[in-house]
Amino acid sequence: MTRVTPTKPLPATRRSGATAPCREAGGRRTKRGVNWHLALPLAVAAAAFLAAGSARSDAHSSIQAKIRYCEDCHGPQAQGFRGYYPIPRLAGQQPQYLKNQLRAFINRSRPNPIMSNVAHVLRPGMIDAIVGYFHRLNPRPIGGEPKRLVAAGKSIFENGVPQDNVAACAACHGPHATGRGEIPRLAGQLYPYVVKELTNFPKERGQNPVIHGPSFIMLPVAHSLTRSQIKAVAAYVSSLR
């Protein structure tokens, strides 16, 4: 009978490409001499940095694309456009006012099916860049207002209509109708747009009884102005640079 004796275990052999642990100083695992404890975190950090860089330029180009999309309706340099509906000038507009309007479109305190859709897809990170960009534009007013009404409009703008308890527009909108903070710039705004807003103010801006829109304060003013006063003041502000 042959005695089977257990043989000594064979020494571990180093096959090429093996990841067998190699006892070196410090006992680190290595593969082909690379220190993965150090290299892997570095590689991840480098990849993240590169990704952030390209994400930044992606974000930048998508903001650019979004701005051009706004200008498709709001006109070259956001000067406004007389489409079937009068599409307002955004150039030079107060950033806080624009942000408030975008929020109002989303929560429907300002009902506008087209702009609700648009406002919904604006990421919060984009909004600051977009409103800041439009604030810095300054093209000429698009014009087209009836010139004969401008003088009467200037008087209403600067003095109000005291007998009807209408304050001077300049008191809040500024002597040059440039606005401030959440009070909008009116200078250079489209004549038919201003007429439409003032004429239909409750429907356009403040009728939602649950959520008062940010323009709620304008309701009594718009209510008290007569149609011809509205046209006059609209003609005046649309002529301002």
Next chain:
Amino acid sequence: MKLNTLKIAALAVIVSTAPALAGEFGNASVRNCTWCHGPSAQGYVPAPRLAGQRAQYIEHQLKSFARRKRDNPFSRMYMWYAAANLTPRAARNLASYFSSLHPEAANDGDGTLVGLGRTIYQRGLPQSNIPACVACHGPSAQGVREIPRLGGLSYTYLKSRLAQWSEGYDAGARFPMPHVASKLSAHQVAALASYLSFMK
């Protein structure tokens, strides 16, 4: 004798208006247009319907043809020459005449695409930066001032027009159509054209 005088007088009255009528359109006549655009100006492939189109839009296009700005293939082949000798006054009169005619819808689009077309037209695709056409062209695609009526134009005409802007034709066209049209895919163009072709 009296009857003859009466007849001559009547004839004289009628004949005297003829030069005025001819003078209204200058040396052009409505017939020069309806050869291609159809007897009632409803369009005849590939010439689009003129009936019911915005007068100011027709006038602008005639000017654009005369100046060879609008350069898509059929414009180049036909309209450059058709519009070459129109005086501005004749162009204006022709435009106002055609705008007064009653338009018929072409109804030749793809019915399965109407839903997408309606969405793009009335709401746009904000995620894809495609504006809602309704903002400028109106809720029934009726247009206004120099912005054309699109409702009821033929499917093939609308498709080719939208495609041409992306292909670089008519680059001198008024803002914003070249930029807007360049964002539309072929499927979206077909959907829009279908929706519009059915619109009264």
